[in-house]
Amino acid sequence: METLRRLLPSASSLIIFEAAGRHQNFTRAAHELGMTQAAVSYAVRNLEEQLGVALFHRVHRAVELTDAGERFHTDVTLGLSRIQKSAEDIRAKGREANVTLAASTAFASMWMLPRLAKLRADLPDIDLRIQTSVRDLDLDEEPIPLAIRGGDPAKWPRYHAALLAPEVITAVASPAFVESHGNPQTPEALLKLPLIHLEEPVRAACDWPQWFASAGVRYPAQARRLAINDYVLVIQAVLSGEGVALGWQHLIERQVRSGALLPVGGHALTMPDAGFYVVWPRSRELNGPARRVRDWLVEEGRSSRGADPPA
Numbered sequence: 001m002e003t004l005r006r007l008l009p010s011a012s013s014l015i016i017f018e019a020a021g022r023h024q025n026f027t028r029a030a031h032e033l034g035m036t037q038a039a040v041s042y043a044v045r046n047l048e049e050q051l052g053v054a055l056f057h058r059v060h061r062a063v064e065l066t067d068a069g070e071r072f073h074t075d076v077t078l079g080l081s082r083i084q085k086s087a088e089d090i091r092a093k094g095r096e097a098n099v100t101l102a103a104s105t106a107f108a109s110m111w112m113l114p115r116l117a118k119l120r121a122d123l124p125d126i127d128l129r130i131q132t133s134v135r136d137l138d139l140d141e142e143p144i145p146l147a148i149r150g151g152d153p154a155k156w157p158r159y160h161a162a163l164l165a166p167e168v169i170t171a172v173a174s175p176a177f178v179e180s181h182g183n184p185q186t187p188e189a190l191l192k193l194p195l196i197h198l199e200e201p202v203r204a205a206c207d208w209p210q211w212f213a214s215a216g217v218r219y220p221a222q223a224r225r226l227a228i229n230d231y232v233l234v235i236q237a238v239l240s241g242e243g244v245a246l247g248w249q250h251l252i253e254r255q256v257r258s259g260a261l262l263p264v265g266g267h268a269l270t271m272p273d274a275g276f277y278v279v280w281p282r283s284r285e286l287n288g289p290a291r292r293v294r295d296w297l298v299e300e301g302r303s304s305r306g307a308d309p310p311a
Contacts, residue, residue, distance in 0.1 A: 015074050016043040021073040053145040063243050099127040099293045102137045104145035104203070106231035107276070110251040115300060122296060126289050135202040139281045145290040146297075150203070150276045159279040162294065164301030165250035167204050167271035170262065172247035172261040174239050183264060184244075190265045194243035197227040198234050206269065211246055214269040235261075250276060253304065 004085035019029035020040055030037045048055050055069035103112065110128050119128060131137075134148050140158060150252055170192055173181075184190050195208055212219040226243060229236045235252065237244045244264060247256075255261040278297045280286055286294065 010043075010046075013043050013047045013050075014080065016040055017047055018073065019065065020044055020056070021069065022077070024063060024065070026063060026096060028029070031169050049161045064197060072217055089173040097125060097289055098127045098129060099146065099290050100131055100144045101293065101297075102131045102133060102139070102142070102144050102150070104134075104231075105132045106248075106251055108132050109146050109232050110235070110254075114254060116209045118300075119293075119296060123292055126293060128293060139279070140283050145280055146294055147287055148276060149279050149281050150274065152273045152279055153275075154273070155280075156279060160282060160297045161279045163275050163277055164297060165276045165305060167206075167274045167276065168249040169246050169271070170249065170254060170263045170267070171244050171265035172256070173244045173264050174264055175259065177238075177241045177243070178262055178264065180241075183262070184263075186268050187212055187265050187267045190244055191217070191220070193269050195225060196234055196237050196243045196245040197225055198231055199227045199229045200231075201229050203282065206246060206271065208246065211267075211269050215265075215267040241298075250304065251303075263291055 016029065016033065016035070019032050020026055025033070026040045026044070027037045033040070044056065051072075053068045054066050055072060056063040057066055096128045102114075107302045112130060115219075116128075119126075131144065137144060137147060139147055141147070148164070149156065151165065153159070162290070171187075171195075181193055184193065191212075197208060198205055209219040226237065228237060231248075231251070234245050235247070236244075237243065238247075239255075239260060247261065247263070249268075253263055254264065277302075278294055280290070280294065282296070
């Protein structure tokens with residue numbers, strides 16, 4: 001290799017020579033490579049001097065490969081093609097190990113983050129990238145293989161969907177709040193308490209009027225209320241004792257199990273024909289790592305649904 005280095009000190013000269021020989025024109029080669037015509041001509045002449053042989057016949061406004069140039073161009077083209085293919089394969093394999101999952105901030109922080117250590121242990125060779133967004137991304141338009149989406153999968157004909165969790169909604173409060181305000185046993189009793197409202201900016205979400213209606217209770221408009229447009233902050237407000245909020249079961253399961261949140265009101269709303277799903281586009285195949293992440297998510301969802309309900 002040291003001899004080759006002395007013979008051809010610049011690898012870039014081979015790239016320039018290959019383009020010049022392919023185009024049979026220094027100007028077109030310069031345009032392809034983002035160089036000046038003079039720079040291409042200079043590089044080719046240096047290569048000829050290093051090899052001690054003419055590679056091109058210079059004719060008026062054109063160049064032609066010599067016999068030696070033809071033989072050398074064939075070998076250079078073959079060698080560069082193999083190097084390019086190898087580099088592309090290596091880079092593609094590196095990208096395959098990266099899997100992006102699009103999700104809401106609430107799902108990412110409350111469902112996914114507590115499970116990251118387990119995912120790393122189960123899939124140590126995969127680099128998971130979580131991309132949060134206030135709206136559901138169009139995976140056909142994004143270089144993202146997987147997403148979490150809530151709703152009815154019949155409304156997403158362009159996607160495959162696998163269930164993670166049903167949409168079950170209860171009212172929750174902190175132990176300190178219950179201690180100071182009492183433990184409401186019915187939906188009607190909640191009407192006397194400060195209720196925290198989630199105001200989703202884009203995604204449709206169940207609200208207090210819909211939740212009360214499912215329990216057969218009319219919800220009167222309140223003059224004063226606390227409204228927050230981020231579900232993570234809604235739950236933080238509940239944990240701080242600011243009031244009662246709606247809790248999506250799959251997101252708050254750990255806080256309920258630990259006792260940090262208490263179900264109140266004695267009613268749970270299960271949304272018909274709706275749930276939370278991992279989705280992927282029908283328009284393209286998932287690569288191996290993305291399939292493994294999808295299967296891992298589905299299994300985690302199945303395990304959570306099979307767990308004993310919190311006491």
